[in-house]
Amino acid sequence: MVIVLTGRNSYLLQKNLQTITHEFIQKYDDSVERFDASELTNIDAVLDAVRSISFLQPRKLVIVRDFAQNKDLIEKIESIVEQTAESTDLILVDQKLDKRTSMYSYLKKNCEMRLFDDIAPFELQRWLVEESKNRGLIIGPDVAKYLVERVGPNQLQLDSELEKLLLQDTPITKAVIEELVEQTPQSKIFDMLDALFSGSPEKAQELYNDQRAQGEEPQKILAMITWQLQQLTLAVFAPTKSVDVLTKAGMSPYSAQKALQMARHITPSDLKYYITELAEIDAMSKTNADIESALNVYFNEISKA
Secondary structure, X not given: OEEEEEOOOHHHHHHHHHHHHHHHHHHHOOOEEEEEHHHOOOOHHHHHHHHOOOOOOOOEEEXXXXXXXXXHHHHOHHHHHHOOOOOEEEEEEOOOOOOOOHHHHHHHHHOEEEEOOOOOHHHHHHHXXXXXXXXXXXXXXXXXXXXXXXXXXXXXXXXXXXXXXXXXXXXXXXXXXXXXXXXXXXXHHHHHHXXXXXXXXXXXXXXHHHHHHOOOOHHHHHHHHHHHHHHHHHHHHOOOOOHHHHHHOOOOHHHHHHHHHHHOOOOHHHHHHHHHHHHHHHHHOOOOOOHHHHHHHHHHHHHHO
């Protein structure tokens, strides 16, 4: 049996891998061989592992992580799959697989493909509420929504933050989350642009200054704003304003929902102006210009638009 685990949702992917491994060890003890393909130099070691049988147990498990990051392994992937012994379970793990490649087509046709995508924000909120109950902690829907907005759609990171909140003796409120949970750069940029485009330049400037105080360089902030404007462009010009349409275009459900919220208040002509002004700053960033001062001017210009 050959199973491929892939997708952006690292939480669900890791949970599935843990379940497979745990159930196997329960039946066959620790008859498991593990490989990290990103550090692997001898591809034949994987071939030897999948071909050979276990002398102590009727089955063995071979796990190969980040297999698509190793060019030599990719070239031999068909041989590895086809030469896997009947008594061997092979698990190929990689979050990022290019669906346009012949390798992906081959694996989809010849293996069991398990795809773990990010889930929609409202599903994350519901999951947080239920998961907190399972762990003896009560988090209301509004607080769960705020936690998702602050952390973003990374379910693995949300799980980690939930563990941190479990250690608190006080009820979990938005104030507690603000104190204990650091806001991710992606969420900060969303909030900053939302404030900017909704006519709150002071709040936008405050969020920018906060990122600079935490060590984020102006060039990185510029890159994140550029990326968010690309997402916003998809939302503004989408023929149908829905999360489903934007996710089919390659956006995560979280980014799609955020972009659609901002797109409600932005016209195509406004967006063109925002992009044109930012393009000038991006061109300046290739020189020795003062990018921070240019971004401050950008905030002021956008707030007057």
